[in-house]
Amino acid sequence: MPSEALLQVEGLTSHYGPIQALHGISLEVHPGELVAMVGANGAGKTTLLHTISNVHKASGGRVVFDGREITRSAPHKIVRSGICHIPEGRQVFAxxxxxxxxxxxxxxxxxxxxxxxxxxxxxxxxxxxxxxxxxxxxxxxxxxxxxxxxxxxxxxxxPKLLLLDEPSMGLAPLLVAEIFRVVRELNEQGVTILLVEQNAKAALGIADRGYVLETGRVVLTADADTLLADEAVQKAYLGH
Amino acid sequence: MKRLSGLFLLAAAIVLLPILFPDNYFVTVVGVTAGLNAILAVSLNLLMGYAGQISLGHAAFFGLGAYSSAILTARYDWNPWPALLLGLAFTGVIAYVVARPILRLKGHYLAMATLGLGIIVHIFIVQLGWLTGGPDGLGGIPTLSLFGWAVDSDQRWYIVIGTLLVVVVWLALNIIDSRSGRALRALHGSEVAAEMMGINTAATKTGVFVLAALIAAVAGSVFAHQQAFVSPDSFSFFFSIELVTMVVLGGMASTYGAVLGALILTFLPELLVVFEDYEVMIFGGILMGMMIFLPQGLFVGLGDLLRKLRRQATPTPRKPAPQEPASHKPTPQKPAPQKEEKRHGVA
Structure with missing residues (x-):
């Protein structure tokens, strides 16, 4: 399994000035998967996606996509290689x-x-x-x-890989459900997705696997169902 | 379709005006200047209005084009056409070399850097007296000639510049509606989001900067031949500001707006000759007033205003009050009463 990952992130670090936002993130996304990255506000979820897209520079580590290292590729070249990033807050051209x-x-x-x-x-x-x-x-x-x-x-x-940043942000619950249904549908049509969400329940509900991010570190990773059932996760993110 | 009808109107106006007002000073003399200004404003608008990259040094490229043609033809007896081409190449190279570092800047910093560029070019023109004639200017520039048709009268210059204006407007409209045009408009909003679409923002910005510079250089070359004389005054910092004012006045991100702004700011001083010394002040005032009251510019702003006035003139023709006397279901077209009902319900 490890060799055929579509996206492989190894020990990725990233800084804002002197402040370190990502402390060596490693993760994998395999073709056809829907992977959720959940975590609280400020855990570094958006920074992680920005660093993968290289709109924010990595200070260390590697990003390998489709067998090629893209850690330092220009953002527009990364898009051309097949990673589409849907930024937080939509960012449509108003x-x-x-x-x-x-x-x-x-x-x-x-x-x-x-x-x-x-x-x-x-x-x-x-x-x-x-x-x-x-x-x-x-x-x-x-x-x-x-x-x-x-x-x-x-x-x-x-896209070969879709990076989805907080699609539920600022939406009514009914719409959130609708958006997540579409995300699931896209994945079933064969789009590989890395979904970053604060709404852990909804995200893990549709994902195959999940990662839990805390202050720039991956603290937990497992199948989505396992995470949903995990006591610590329930306590921290699901409000049980 | 719609944009081409606008172009047709513009062309028709350019053709009809001298027929309706033959030998009119305002049409053939001021009109020529207005046409050149419109070409410059349209080119600056591509950069400023659409791509969102402010430039306070656009007159520099106008000057480079003008002086290239002036020097090569008046001093070295070149034929105007190869001189024009060499001038374009020269301006293009300078714009390209300057673009990369300058366009990394944003907002005020970009404004400052382009301002500096304009001032540097102006200083070179003034100081390189042996080449440019210095502050006294350079005269004896031959006129253009198209396949033996010498452009040697006001009427003929009017035809040449009018045609050039239509071509430049057509070019600008096509660019804006093309794939590259969409890229320009996208990076105006958010460069990061544009990068995420796979747009090479650095290359796109450089491209539009060079294109705007080249159009300005063509206008400069034509200007030099038309005036037969160039002096540094025509390419000063104030002219750059004037061009920015034209774009803002007409309306950023509107090609016809840029043309309109150029026409107004060319004719206005002619009509207000008495205030000549206060021209720059008046321009400054217009710029401030526009930013406060009509930030979308005259072209869009007046359109909105007209629509509003028309709506007021015919008081609410939407739906006459007597509809269905007893309609139990609130129709979806009338959301307001519904909301009120709800409010009552809560209260």
């Missing part, structure tokens, strides 16, 4: 139309117009509201719709 946002998601796929058209249709089918509002500025969408847009946009990048 003044641009929904359709332009989606087209930007397919920025790396320009050679394949037919595929793009097909994929756009598939995303509109997945999120009909996006088709309805495709000429509207993305900033006018509600939080849930923006999350759908961000996910659709990432799918157009034809």
């Amino acid at each position: 003044p641009l139309s929904v359709e332009d946002n989606l087209l930007l998601g397919g920025f790396t796929q320009r050679q394949d117009k037919a595929w793009m058209a097909e994929e756009m249709a598939r995303i509109y089918a997945l999120f009909p509201i996006l088709q309805e509002k495709r000429r509207q500025a993305a900033g006018t969408l509600s939080g849930g719709q923006q999350q759908m847009l961000a996910m659709g946009r990432a799918l157009l990048g034809r």
Whole structure:
């Protein structure tokens, strides 16, 4: 199992100035898996994803994706190699139309117009509201719709691996359930996903495996079900 | 479709004006300057309005284009066309070399750096007297000639510059709507998010910076031939500010807005000749006023204002009050009464 990991992170460290945010993170994501990384606010979840995407520089350790080391690759090259990152807080391009946002998601796929058209249709089918509002500025969408847009946009990048940062942030519970259902569905369609969440229950509920992150360290890793049943996890994150 | 109809309107206006007002000073003389300014504003708008990279030194590239043509043709007797090409290459190389380090900066820092660039180019123009003629300027620049058709009258310059303006506007509209244009608009919002889309933001910014510089250099070269004389005053820091004012006045991220802003700021001083000494102050005032009252610019802001006025002129034509006398279900089109009901319910 270890050799065929799609994403392999080894001893990754990262700093903000003198403050160390990640203290040697190691993790693996295998093709087809949905892996959840849970942890409290400030545990370093977002920093971890940013460091994998290299929008935040790693100070040590390695990131290997698809058999190639990408620790120091430029962010846009990492995207081209097949990692799509859906950032925290969605980060849709607010003044641009929904359709332009989606087209930007397919920025790396320009050679394949037919595929793009097909994929756009598939995303509109997945999120009909996006088709309805495709000429509207993305900033006018509600939080849930923006999350759908961000996910659709990432799918157009034809990801081998999707990094999902806190998709439940600021959404009503009903919408959270809807978003997690879509995440599960995408994974079932074959997209490998690394999901970072504060909402441990919902995330572990759909994941295959999980990691628990605390102040920049992985403190626990197991199958999602095992983690959900774990007493310490229940106490710390599930409010039991 | 919509954008091309705008272009058609612009072209029609350029063609019709001299027919309606033949030999009019404002059309053929001021119009030529306005056209050049519009070309510069459109190019600066690509950089500033769409990509969000402020430049307070755009006049530098205008100057480099103008002086390249002026020096090569007036001093070294080159034919204007190869001089134009060499000037473009020269300006392009400088813009490219400067772009990488300068465009790492953001906000005020980028503004300061581009300001510095503008001032440096201006100082070079003034100080290299043996080459540029120094503060006295450089004259004797031959006129352009297109396949034997000498551009030697105001009317002919009007045709040349009007055509160039239409071409530049067309180019800008196409770029904005293209894949690279989307990349530009994306990095305006958030460079990190743009990187996450796989956009090479450094290369994209450099690209638009060089493109804007090249368009400005073409305008500079044409300007030099049209005036037959260049002096450093035309390329000073104040002109850079004026260009920024045109873009902001017309509306950032609107190509037609940039054209409108350029037209207004070219004609306004002509109409207010008395206030000549206060021109810069008036520009500053306009800039401040715009930022406070119409931050979207005239083009977008006036459009919104017109729509609002029209709505007020025809008081709420939405739905006449007598609808269905006894509708039990609240229709989804009327969310307001629903909310009120709820509030009553809670209270």
